[in-house]
Amino acid sequence: MVISLIAAMSENRVIGVQNRLPWNLPADLANFKRITAGKKFIMGRKSYEAEDKLFSDTGNVIITRQKNYPVAANDTTAPGLREAIEKLQKETEVFILGGAEIFTQSIDIADKLYITLVHSKFIGDAFFPEIDLTIWKISKQSNFSADEENSCDYSFIEYIRR
Numbered sequence: 001m002v003i004s005l006i007a008a009m010s011e012n013r014v015i016g017v018q019n020r021l022p023w024n025l026p027a028d029l030a031n032f033k034r035i036t037a038g039k040k041f042i043m044g045r046k047s048y049e050a051e052d053k054l055f056s057d058t059g060n061v062i063i064t065r066q067k068n069y070p071v072a073a074n075d076t077t078a079p080g081l082r083e084a085i086e087k088l089q090k091e092t093e094v095f096i097l098g099g100a101e102i103f104t105q106s107i108d109i110a111d112k113l114y115i116t117l118v119h120s121k122f123i124g125d126a127f128f129p130e131i132d133l134t135i136w137k138i139s140k141q142s143n144f145s146a147d148e149e150n151s152c153d154y155s156f157i158e159y160i161r162r
C-alpha cells in the first residue's frame with residue numbers, strides 16, 4: 001500500500017487557522033479531487049470537524065481517542081494512526097489528509113507527499129512538519145500565477161523518498 005500525505009501549506013508552513021484553511025484556492029481543490037478520486041482518506045478528528053473539511057465518498061477513517069465518536073455512514077474511527085492504516089490494508093493507496101497532529105505523526109511512514117505550496121505567508125495555528133530534503137526529493141512540480149479566482153501564486157509539488 002502506498003501511503004500519501006496531501007496538504008496545502010504556505011511559505012511559512014501554515015496549513016490552518018481556527019480549524020479552517022486560511023486561503024481560497026479553487027485550483028487546489030480541483031487538483032486535490034483529481035489526485036484523490038476514488039481513494040480512501042485518513043484524518044484527525046479536528047480536521048473531520050472543520051467547516052471546510054474534505055472527505056472521500058468511498059470512506060474515511062477518523063483518528064480519535066474518543067470512544068463512540070459519531071461519524072457518517074461511510075466513515076469509521078480508529079484509536080491511532082497504525083490502527084487506521086490497518087483498517088485500509090486492502091487499498092493500493094490511501095491519503096492522509098491532516099491536520100497538523102496527524103501529519104507530524106505520519107510523515108515518517110509516508111511514501112509520497114503531494115504539497116500545494118501557496119506562495120505567501122499567513123498567520124496560522126496549524127503547521128505542516130518540516131520536509132527534510134535529505135530524505136525527500138521533488139519528483140514533479142508545476143507552478144501557477146494568481147488569477148481572478150485564486151488569490152496567490154501556487155505550486156503543485158510531489159515528493160518521493162530519495
Ligand SMILES: NC(=O)c1ccc[n+]([C@@H]2O[C@H](COP(=O)([O-])OP(=O)(O)OC[C@H]3O[C@@H](n4cnc5c(N)ncnc54)[C@H](OP(=O)(O)O)[C@@H]3O)[C@@H](O)[C@H]2O)c1
Nearest residue numbers: 007008016019020044045046047064065098099100101102
Ligand atoms: N491545509 C491543509 O492541507 C489542511 C488539511 C487538513 C487540515 N488542515 C487544518 O489543520 C487544522 C487541524 O489540525 P490539528 O492538528 O489541530 O488537528 P487534527 O490533526 O486534524 O486532529 C487532532 C485530533 O486527532 C486525534 N488524534 C491525534 N493524534 C492521535 C493519536 N495518536 N491517537 C488517537 N487520536 C489522535 C485527537 O482527536 P480527539 O481529540 O477526538 O481524541 C486530536 O484531537 C485545521 O486548521 C485544519 O483546517 C489543513
